[in-house]
Amino acid sequence: MNVASSSIEVRNRLGLHARPSEQFVKAAQGYESDISLRVGDRIGNGKSIIGLLGLGVVHGTILEITASGPDACEAVDGLAALLARLAAEEVD
Amino acid sequence: MSFAGVGVSPGRACAPAFVLDPGGTGVWAEDHLEGPPERHRALDGALEVCRGEIDELIAMTTSRLGADAAAIFKAHRLIVDDPEWLEAVRGRIDAGALFPVAVSEAAEQMAGLLRSLSDEYLRERADDVLDVAHRVLVNLGFAQNRLMPDPGHPSVVLVARDLAPSDAMELPADVVAGIATEMGTRTSHAAILARQLGIPAVCGVARLLEAVTPGGLVAIDGETGECDVDPNPATVNHYRIDVRAVEIRMDPVATLDGIEIKVMANAANYTEVGRAASLGADGVGLFRTEFLFHTGCGLEDEEGQVRAYLAALEASGGRPVTFRTMDVGGDKPLSGLPMDPETNPFLGVRGIRLSLRRSEIFRTQLRALGRVALEFDSVRVMFPMISGLEEVRQVRQVLEDVPGADRFELGAMIEVPSAALLADEILDEVDFVSVGTNDLAQYVLAADRTNPMLGELYHELHPGLLRILATVVAAGRRHDKPVGLCGEIAGDVRAVPLLVGMGFRSLSVAPPLVPHVKARIVALSARRAGELATVAARARTVVEVEALLSVGEEGLAQ
Numbered sequence: 001m002n003v004a005s006s007s008i009e010v011r012n013r014l015g016l017h018a019r020p021s022e023q024f025v026k027a028a029q030g031y032e033s034d035i036s037l038r039v040g041d042r043i044g045n046g047k048s049i050i051g052l053l054g055l056g057v058v059h060g061t062i063l064e065i066t067a068s069g070p071d072a073c074e075a076v077d078g079l080a081a082l083l084a085r086l087a088a089e090e091v092d
Numbered sequence: 093m094s095f096a097g098v099g100v101s102p103g104r105a106c107a108p109a110f111v112l113d114p115g116g117t118g119v120w121a122e123d124h125l126e127g128p129p130e131r132h133r134a135l136d137g138a139l140e141v142c143r144g145e146i147d148e149l150i151a152m153t154t155s156r157l158g159a160d161a162a163a164i165f166k167a168h169r170l171i172v173d174d175p176e177w178l179e180a181v182r183g184r185i186d187a188g189a190l191f192p193v194a195v196s197e198a199a200e201q202m203a204g205l206l207r208s209l210s211d212e213y214l215r216e217r218a219d220d221v222l223d224v225a226h227r228v229l230v231n232l233g234f235a236q237n238r239l240m241p242d243p244g245h246p247s248v249v250l251v252a253r254d255l256a257p258s259d260a261m262e263l264p265a266d267v268v269a270g271i272a273t274e275m276g277t278r279t280s281h282a283a284i285l286a287r288q289l290g291i292p293a294v295c296g297v298a299r300l301l302e303a304v305t306p307g308g309l310v311a312i313d314g315e316t317g318e319c320d321v322d323p324n325p326a327t328v329n330h331y332r333i334d335v336r337a338v339e340i341r342m343d344p345v346a347t348l349d350g351i352e353i354k355v356m357a358n359a360a361n362y363t364e365v366g367r368a369a370s371l372g373a374d375g376v377g378l379f380r381t382e383f384l385f386h387t388g389c390g391l392e393d394e395e396g397q398v399r400a401y402l403a404a405l406e407a408s409g410g411r412p413v414t415f416r417t418m419d420v421g422g423d424k425p426l427s428g429l430p431m432d433p434e435t436n437p438f439l440g441v442r443g444i445r446l447s448l449r450r451s452e453i454f455r456t457q458l459r460a461l462g463r464v465a466l467e468f469d470s471v472r473v474m475f476p477m478i479s480g481l482e483e484v485r486q487v488r489q490v491l492e493d494v495p496g497a498d499r500f501e502l503g504a505m506i507e508v509p510s511a512a513l514l515a516d517e518i519l520d521e522v523d524f525v526s527v528g529t530n531d532l533a534q535y536v537l538a539a540d541r542t543n544p545m546l547g548e549l550y551h552e553l554h555p556g557l558l559r560i561l562a563t564v565v566a567a568g569r570r571h572d573k574p575v576g577l578c579g580e581i582a583g584d585v586r587a588v589p590l591l592v593g594m595g596f597r598s599l600s601v602a603p604p605l606v607p608h609v610k611a612r613i614v615a616l617s618a619r620r621a622g623e624l625a626t627v628a629a630r631a632r633t634v635v636e637v638e639a640l641l642s643v644g645e646e647g648l649a650q
Contacts, residue, residue: 014213015211015213017213018163018166018167018281019160019163019166021167022163022166022167022170025170026170044176045175045176047175048174048175048176048177049167049170049171049174050171050174050176050177050202050205050206050221051174051175051176053206053209053214053217054202054205054206054209056209056210056211056214058210058211058214
């Protein structure tokens with residue numbers, strides 16, 4: 001089984017609010033791999049909106065994304081890219 | 093007695109209180125379900141119903157308030173299927189808990205997790221979990237929806253401990269003059285929705301319910317957060333004069349150089365039409381008839397439709413109402429009208445395509461519209477998803493034996509690229525066209541606007557789209573027939589100069605935006621706006637177009 005992991009600083013001004021968290025979870029659900037998220041000592045299921053919101057991600061939080069499964073690498077790359085884009089969109 | 097709360101939605105209101113009962117959780121001794129297997133099945137069934145209900149709520153919110161507001165309910169949709177929550181519910185069911193206990197305890201556990209966070213916004217999300225759990229319980233008869241004032245009830249200030257987002261979307265907007273709650277903050281979804289609905293609201297008013305008697309006067313100021321229970325007569329007047337930032341202009345407005353621009357409203361029922369009229373809308377540019385079908389339990393019969401259309405025309409007070417015939421399809425399903433699954437519903441049987449295939453439903457709708465056209469002069473009827481002349485002609489053929497249809501002002505929606513390119517030919521055979529930019533943009537750009545991965549591709553001011561819009565406006569000019577625009581972009585006040593400059597003479601927007609759009613128009617020179625549009629027509633990228641939107645008010649005045 002493949003495992004991939006990456007840490008990303010969340011740059012959205014307001015952290016992950018309704019729209020970005022919804023988009024993140026939807027994207028995570030699109031991967032076959034299990035997605036686990038970690039902020040400090042809190043761990044959440046990346047395919048669960050409650051799990052994600054419960055991590056208390058705010059601006060500047062370092063979010064560690066770990067995927068395990070057949071598409072682990074694609075999942076981590078895809079989700080990291082999505083986070084970057086969600087932050088960039090906010091700038092306009 | 094005066095209270096201090098937090099103003100979360102601007103405007104003032106003073107009206108008798110309508111106290112929303114707290115809708116507390118019951119105590120359950122039994123649930124009439126036999127054992128875990130039956131409870132799991134009951135859960136599956138309830139979740140399925142919730143999915144459908146929330147999908148409809150998303151569709152309704154998207155078209156009334158836009159995609160951003162609907163994000164709230166998209167999150168609810170995810171909560172329905174949330175693996176963590178469901179695991180907690182199912183675990184309790186397996187351990188022998190009664191159904192309502194399992195659902196509410198699991199939701200409370202999840203809500204508790206969110207409430208422990210330091211970020212205010214994230215804490216508020218606990219309410220979303222409880223709102224969804226409540227919906228599940230209501231569906232199996234374990235809880236009841238809170239009693240709202242009926243449409244047509246005299247104006248009230250809604251007083252509640254708290255307001256769930258789905259409560260907020262079900263508010264009869266014509267009845268609720270203001271909202272005051274004990275709980276909640278600026279970032280509560282209910283507060284967000286109140287702002288978008290244009291209803292003044294005050295949150296966080298401690299011990300409000302103790303002081304209020306149902307029917308007693310309550311006054312609020314949604315800007316300062318003041319809340320007055322049983323105000324004295326002198327202060328009543330202060331609250332009744334609603335000093336909104338923007339003047340309401342009841343008459344049609346013109347640019348500084350005298351070009352008249354109609355500002356119409358989008359609406360889905362007569363209360364919204366009435367509200368639009370009171371905010372100075374010059375008519376209804378888009379009446380979404382499919383919502384008449386959504387609110388009933390199935391397809392509305394001819395009599396029901398006639399009543400709804402007459403009510404809308406009366407509420408509009410002689411100003412024209414543009415009825416768009418039923419726009420449903422695989423992407424906007426309708427309970428009571430089962431459809432075959434399609435691999436690509438956005439390119440499938442929707443809009444006029446569905447109407448022409450289900451001609452019994454279409455004819456019923458046209459007969460109803462024909463009957464109201466015999467009583468009112470101002471009935472405009474337009475058809476969604478027209479792709480070419482074939483469909484225009486088929487529609488005309490259906491109309492031949494509909495009494496009253498000869499009195500329609502007949503229009504086509506321009507939202508399929510082929511129709512935009514054929515606008516000249518289409519205008520030969522109809523009286524007006526109206527551009528629906530939401531759909532047109534997604535078809536021109538081949539980007540699903542609801543797909544988060546494509547967010548940066550979907551843009552209603554993409555230079556490619558602007559060039560197509562220019563084609564449609566030019567066709568209208570050649571035929572001297574009206575070209576309107578209804579879509580999110582019309583309500584973006586920054587885009588108004590560009591749209592006016594391109595030649596649009598009628599914009600249709602959400603009712604609360606009407607005064608804002610009118611205010612922008614009267615401060616605008618159409619000549620300068622035209623120059624702006626000329627530059628925009630040469631734009632190569634979205635960024636170049638965006639830069640033009642930031643040209644300030646002064647720059648476009650003379």
